[in-house]
Amino acid sequence: MKLYSAPGTCSTAMHIALEWIGKPYEVEHLDHVxxxxxxxxxxxxxxxxxxxxxxxxxxxxxxxxxxxxxxQHSDAKIGPALDSAERKDLHRWLAYLTGTLHPYFWLHFTPMRFTSDPEGQAAVQAASHILIDKALTQIDQHLEGRNWMVGDRKSVADAFLYPMASWGYDLDKPTNAYPNIDRVLRKLASDPAVRKVHERQGTATRVDLAA
Ligand SMILES: N[C@@H](CCC(=O)N[C@@H](CS)C(=O)NCC(=O)O)C(=O)O
Incomplete structure (x- = not known):
């Protein structure tokens, strides 16, 4: 398997999943060009x-x-099996993370794509911060009393949460304002597979593990 990725982006999630699977794979990091x-x-x-x-x-x-x-790698148990009761929860949360939270960050990172008015970019970003807060609040409430996003073990939903919530540490309302998300991110940041992904990407975790 070969993953086309870029350091610090959403594709960090797929890189983490490949590390959890533990079989040989290749990664090629692409720049914007x-x-x-x-x-x-x-x-x-x-x-x-x-x-x-x-x-x-x-x-x-x-x-x-x-x-x-x-x-394809059901033996690695990185998500509930197709015939399990929890599988629908995996679909639900992956859809929310990839289809709702992730696009809200596009407004924050590339506001120029969402307005033709150069003076309007700050307003696009401000709107994104309200939307991101709404989504992170919903996820934080879901994680209350839970160890992971889906079921009782870490899954690809947590892998996807990792880069998304990592971006949030730079916002005015940072990810540590969402205690349950911060708690899960701390566990992920200490996971050997996640550490290895950071090493291969040449990136550092945004989680303040000393705090
Ligand atoms: N719908 C796509 C979106 C992927 C996406 O937005 N990737 C970003 C990195 S997080 C990217 O490569 N952006 C480059 C661009 O928009 O030009 C997916 O879920 O895979």
């Missing part, structure tokens, strides 16, 4: 990371990749 190169656009027409290549199959879209990894 490489994401838009014709060869890569054939694999991922959106020109974004992640893309997973497995044999002659190329799969874009984070949620699709994570579910593929859960099912």
């Amino acid at each position: 490489a994401k838009k190169a014709p060869g890569y656009l054939e694999l991922n027409p959106s020109g974004v990371v992640p893309t997973l290549v497995d044999g002659d199959m190329a799969l874009p879209e984070g949620m699709a990749i994570l579910l593929y990894l859960v099912d």
